[in-house]
Amino acid sequence: AQSVTQPDIHITVSEGASLELRCNYSYGATPYLFWYVQSPGQGLQLLLKYFSGDTLVQGIKGFEAEFKRSQSSFNLRKPSVHWSDAAEYFCAVALYSSASKIIFGSGTRLSIRP
Amino acid sequence: EAGVTQFPSHSVIEKGQTVTLRCDPISGHDNLYWYRRVMGKEIKFLLHFVKESKQDESGMPNNRFLAERTGGTYSTLKVQPAELEDSGVYFCASSQVGEENTGELFFGEGSRLTVL
Numbered sequence: 001a002q003s004v005t006q007p008d009i010h011i012t013v014s015e016g017a018s019l020e021l022r023c024n025y026s027y028g029a030t031p032y033l034f035w036y037v038q039s040p041g042q043g044l045q046l047l048l049k050y051f052s053g054d055t056l057v058q059g060i061k062g063f064e065a066e067f068k069r070s071q072s073s074f075n076l077r078k079p080s081v082h083w084s085d086a087a088e089y090f091c092a093v094a095l096y097s098s099a100s101k102i103i104f105g106s107g108t109r110l111s112i113r114p
Numbered sequence: 115e116a117g118v119t120q121f122p123s124h125s126v127i128e129k130g131q132t133v134t135l136r137c138d139p140i141s142g143h144d145n146l147y148w149y150r151r152v153m154g155k156e157i158k159f160l161l162h163f164v165k166e167s168k169q170d171e172s173g174m175p176n177n178r179f180l181a182e183r184t185g186g187t188y189s190t191l192k193v194q195p196a197e198l199e200d201s202g203v204y205f206c207a208s209s210q211v212g213e214e215n216t217g218e219l220f221f222g223e224g225s226r227l228t229v230l
Contacts, residue, residue: 049217049218
């Protein structure tokens with residue numbers, strides 16, 4: 001069955017430190033890949049997406065993600081985190097088209113140490 | 115432009131009661147999705163409307179859940195009768211169809227349901 005795995009439930013990093021959130025998916029073909037963020041009291045917001053082409057994609061708020069087909073991974077990175085980045089991050093895949101249902105991972109909660 | 119709005123933001127009911135959640139998508143968005151997150155686990159797909167038609171309802175857990183989208187505008191999700199395991203946060207999302215679809219789902223803030 002198709003699945004999305006985020007192995008880290010909770011990560012704490014110091015403000016200004018680099019960040020990498022892991023995501024692996026299980027699917028026979030290359031799906032459409034997304035990262036969403038949910039800040040406290042808000043809905044989910046799209047950070048970035050990968051459909052095809054350049055495997056390194058840039059998103060909002062200084063985030064980027066790299067698609068690695070050989071590893072079935074789509075890890076999210078940011079070179080220097082800010083306190084406002086504290087939130088929950090969800091990796092997700094859409095299987096058939098950009099409008100088909102999205103399957104989410106279980107999320108990674110990010111805390112920022114002052 | 116208004117985003118996706120959901121009502122109520124939080125509902126507390128007793129087991130066996132009925133609750134109706136409402137979602138108003140972004141104007142002009144024909145795709146409407148319902149998702150649910152239970153107890154900090156993954157966000158699970160419930161169903162997908164295109165206008166007033168159910169495109170995919172494979173994620174609906176059982177027949178206690180009824181989703182409607184009369185007129186293809188707002189949608190309601192009714193749980194009747196509610197059970198303890200229905201507690202969670204119910205998210206609604208919308209997007210455009212066809213060439214205007216960018217692949218992004220626009221989410222509401224969610225409706226938190228607590229069943230006691």
